[in-house]
Amino acid sequence: MKIFAKDRDGKDIEIEGREGWTVMEMLREAGLPITAECGGACACATCHVYIDEEWVAKLNPASDMEVDMLDMALAVQPNSRLSCQLTCSEELDGLKVTLAPE
Amino acid sequence: MSEQNPIETDVVIIGAGPAGLFAVFELGLLDLKAHLIDILDRPGGQCTELYPEKPIYDIPALPIVTGQELVDRLIEQVKPFSPTFHFGEMAAGLTKLPDGRWKLTTDAGKELIAPVIVIAAGAGSFVPKRPPIPGIDAYEGKSVHYAVRKMESFRDKHVLIAGGGDSALDWTLNLAPIARSLTLVHHRDGFRAQAHSVNQMRELVAAGKVSFQVASVKALHGADGQLRAATLLGHDKAETQIDVDAFLPFFGLTIKLGPIAEFGLGLNENMIPVDTAKFESEQPGIFGIGDIITYPGKLKLILSGFHEAALMAQAAFHICRPHEKLRFQYTTSSSNLQKKLGVNG
Numbered sequence: 001m002k003i004f005a006k007d008r009d010g011k012d013i014e015i016e017g018r019e020g021w022t023v024m025e026m027l028r029e030a031g032l033p034i035t036a037e038c039g040g041a042c043a044c045a046t047c048h049v050y051i052d053e054e055w056v057a058k059l060n061p062a063s064d065m066e067v068d069m070l071d072m073a074l075a076v077q078p079n080s081r082l083s084c085q086l087t088c089s090e091e092l093d094g095l096k097v098t099l100a101p102e
Numbered sequence: 103m104s105e106q107n108p109i110e111t112d113v114v115i116i117g118a119g120p121a122g123l124f125a126v127f128e129l130g131l132l133d134l135k136a137h138l139i140d141i142l143d144r145p146g147g148q149c150t151e152l153y154p155e156k157p158i159y160d161i162p163a164l165p166i167v168t169g170q171e172l173v174d175r176l177i178e179q180v181k182p183f184s185p186t187f188h189f190g191e192m193a194a195g196l197t198k199l200p201d202g203r204w205k206l207t208t209d210a211g212k213e214l215i216a217p218v219i220v221i222a223a224g225a226g227s228f229v230p231k232r233p234p235i236p237g238i239d240a241y242e243g244k245s246v247h248y249a250v251r252k253m254e255s256f257r258d259k260h261v262l263i264a265g266g267g268d269s270a271l272d273w274t275l276n277l278a279p280i281a282r283s284l285t286l287v288h289h290r291d292g293f294r295a296q297a298h299s300v301n302q303m304r305e306l307v308a309a310g311k312v313s314f315q316v317a318s319v320k321a322l323h324g325a326d327g328q329l330r331a332a333t334l335l336g337h338d339k340a341e342t343q344i345d346v347d348a349f350l351p352f353f354g355l356t357i358k359l360g361p362i363a364e365f366g367l368g369l370n371e372n373m374i375p376v377d378t379a380k381f382e383s384e385q386p387g388i389f390g391i392g393d394i395i396t397y398p399g400k401l402k403l404i405l406s407g408f409h410e411a412a413l414m415a416q417a418a419f420h421i422c423r424p425h426e427k428l429r430f431q432y433t434t435s436s437s438n439l440q441k442k443l444g445v446n447g
Contacts, residue, residue, distance in 0.1 A: 037225065037357055039402075043153040046356065068294040071266035072354040074233050075318060076289035078337055101234035 001093035008099050017088035024084035040084040045073035047083045052096030075101050108213035111137050112422045114206050115220045116193045119147025121392030121407030122222035123176040128415035130183030134422055141192045141227045146173035182444045192227050196365045218418040221390045226359035233351045235319055244327035246349045258282045260345040262332055264319055265352035271295035275302050278312050285313045370396055380417035381410045389414045
């Protein structure tokens, strides 16, 4: 599966996603400046991304824990998600995300 | 009891997370006294700040333990050695003295002198998250505050609070009675704060004493550090401008490496390179343990920090007590160690 990520300075990057790994891990591995302070435990909100409008409804909805944790993120929008809570799968092939500001 | 300045001790530990706390234990067994500095107001570091209620499954012999429980147990374990904690202070400067010892200065102006410094700072210092609003730094300290020091300074002001956690709600409730106006903005009509605080806030909104808006702060307006107004952006993309004298963003904490970067330790990707026999940095007498260090094969696990603390303590002993012989003993059999721990063998 492919992930299309937009960097904070607007640069587009195409990433090959590994099934079962989180989108956060893929972004980090691709060298994008994603902090992911807590290492993927849904405990810090530093892997915050915006989901492209056409993909928002196709994702599993955010858990209560993720919604709560998003309260600690900055510049949250209706299409905000924590990328450590999104798991790569064939259904998400072509997912488009934009890194949120730090 | 007044505290002397400078403070002289055996070891100064920067960071009171699990690695720093266990270092107190290992140093204590060797009769070395430790002072700990931490920017947070309590021990535990990431364990208590990021995941106090999350279970950890990879601590040897503790099949399941939460971040808070682990820290509580470490505090109990180091109690016999009565370490001195300096909370709410950040290690700001480090200089070598002519006698070979190190002088560490905190941002509060405290000075600590010791032959050994242990950096157990994890990923760095916890600092408030700064919202990405253009030019916000120009107002910080004067009309943008990340903490409330004196409530009185907000009397009769137009106060804007952003966030949805306990800090945002608590200060909304506390400042509403004295502020001229109080506006709370949050990205959703839901809060992670205590339910009773949320209910009280909603009562104040119903009574017209607090204005709550599902929005984010888009721009700040003012001059010379003094805010005058703010532009709010609703999720419907509608912009409104409100009068603001003081802005309090509460988005929790993030981690920044901070002044450690200037300590001359030859950082490699923001981590301190150390050797794996003593866990000493390239500066003699400055050691590193836990997530802040790097060496071939390093794993950022709490259990690695414990191992690193034990080896560091052995090396620290030789620096602090150059004329004494180190006798390796087990806590199970040494009556000497058991006496230090306050237990009867």
